[in-house]
Amino acid sequence: MPFDIPVxxxxxxxxxxxxxxxxxxxxxxxxxxVSQQWTTVPLEYTREMAAExxxxxxxxxxxxxxxxxxxxxxYVGTLDLRFKxxxxxxxxxxxxPEYRGRGLMSRAVGLAVTYALxxxxxxxxxxxxxxxxxxxxxxxxxxxxxxxxxxxxxxxxRGRMVDGWVxxxxxGDPREPSGTWAAWNxxxxxxxxxxxxxxxx
Numbered sequence: 001m002p003f004d005i006p007v008x009x010x011x012x013x014x015x016x017x018x019x020x021x022x023x024x025x026x027x028x029x030x031x032x033x034v035s036q037q038w039t040t041v042p043l044e045y046t047r048e049m050a051a052e053x054x055x056x057x058x059x060x061x062x063x064x065x066x067x068x069x070x071x072x073x074x075y076v077g078t079l080d081l082r083f084k085x086x087x088x089x090x091x092x093x094x095x096x097p098e099y100r101g102r103g104l105m106s107r108a109v110g111l112a113v114t115y116a117l118x119x120x121x122x123x124x125x126x127x128x129x130x131x132x133x134x135x136x137x138x139x140x141x142x143x144x145x146x147x148x149x150x151x152x153x154x155x156x157x158r159g160r161m162v163d164g165w166v167x168x169x170x171x172g173d174p175r176e177p178s179g180t181w182a183a184w185n186x187x188x189x190x191x192x193x194x195x196x197x198x199x200x201x
């Protein structure tokens with residue numbers, strides 16, 4: 001049975017179904033170099049692809065809920081909550097370039113996690129990302145996700161498997177950071193080496 005796409009709100013931030021007005025903003029964030037670095041969006045992304053994508057995710061789907069982040073009528077990003085079976089699922093998200101660094105996706109993740117664990121009654125929500133994607137981890141860290149573990153060859157990325165980070169939040173876990181972000185340096189020291197340019201907060 002397809003999942004409904006409920007409208008969720010946190011002050012000025014709303015999670016809502018995508019619509020045709022999101023096509024051009026989706027195109028813009030899909031051709032952004034940072035988005036292309038960390039996601040599997042096709043490198044030769046076109047407006048036609050964006051239109052097909054928005055049409056597909058704007059209606060209820062069997063295995064996931066796709067929300068558009070909206071602030072005062074502007075598209076801010078996309079967040080997916082994907083059902084993986086066994087009363088659990090995972091998160092996927094991407095923020096529009098001009099809205100990065102404002103904590104909006106962290107707030108959206110909080111809404112999605114609350115909906116998954118409290119409303120849908122899931123036992124667990126997981127997050128994963130390519131090794132080195134500190135911005136993505138900080139987004140879920142703000143919602144209580146513990147330090148990630150590193151798994152070799154975890155994720156497919158442009159025709160090859162790459163190392164990844166993974167972290168999970170259970171229904172009974174606290175949904176706020178367990179420590180300061182400065183402690184990330186201690187966590188990073190125990191993960192596979194990264195280029196020095198990626199170790200930034």
